[in-house]
Amino acid sequence: MSSDSNRSFDGGCFLFTCGCFSGGCLGVVLVGALATGLIVYSLQIGFIDNPRDFAYVHVVGDEMSPTLQNNDWVLIDRGQVELSQVSRGDIVWVEPPEETRRTGGKLLLRVAGIPGESVSFDPEGGLLINGEPRTDGPFDGNDYRDGEKIPEPIQLTETEFYLLGDEPSLAKDSRQWGPIAFRYLRGRADAILFPPGRTKRFDE
Numbered sequence: 001m002s003s004d005s006n007r008s009f010d011g012g013c014f015l016f017t018c019g020c021f022s023g024g025c026l027g028v029v030l031v032g033a034l035a036t037g038l039i040v041y042s043l044q045i046g047f048i049d050n051p052r053d054f055a056y057v058h059v060v061g062d063e064m065s066p067t068l069q070n071n072d073w074v075l076i077d078r079g080q081v082e083l084s085q086v087s088r089g090d091i092v093w094v095e096p097p098e099e100t101r102r103t104g105g106k107l108l109l110r111v112a113g114i115p116g117e118s119v120s121f122d123p124e125g126g127l128l129i130n131g132e133p134r135t136d137g138p139f140d141g142n143d144y145r146d147g148e149k150i151p152e153p154i155q156l157t158e159t160e161f162y163l164l165g166d167e168p169s170l171a172k173d174s175r176q177w178g179p180i181a182f183r184y185l186r187g188r189a190d191a192i193l194f195p196p197g198r199t200k201r202f203d204e
Helices: 023-045 098-103
Strands: 054-058 073-077 091-094 107-113 118-121 127-129 160-164 185-194
Touching: 054 185, 091 160, 107 118, 107 127
Parallel strands: none
Antiparallel strands: 054 073, 073 185, 091 107, 091 185, 107 160, 118 127
């Protein structure tokens, strides 16, 4: 078989050898499209006008899988975290108590119990709020036992939350730490911004 090193292959617009969508030009177009989308989204939610109210958090690990996955980038709203506005099911950016900070700093976890409620678990590890099963949304079918050990029941005060990871076998959360006081909440997850195939708003 012979080859001609002087021949070029022209096979379509997305090859590196042809046209405006070739090589680095294609990359510029894609980055420009992504940047435009982020700007439009930022204007919609108020990030441009109030940048100090927001933060970007890089997810490391699968404690919140499948909702959040390793290497997701999450937009955090730090400007609307008031005690009365935090609801069950919210994903919050929390700074754990002093004795646990050395294990990973700020974390993203889901609100399971809100102030004034009792939190316990049935023999199969199912979540109970005020003695009633919670099988809605992210709590459905989860086994929160540590091996065969059932987490201790907790009565929350008027400023405490019970936080859980969506993947109980991997998460470190209120089952180990106990209730988390409101003062440790640093923001609420608003959306997944990256990668492109994972983008979503949590309030939709």
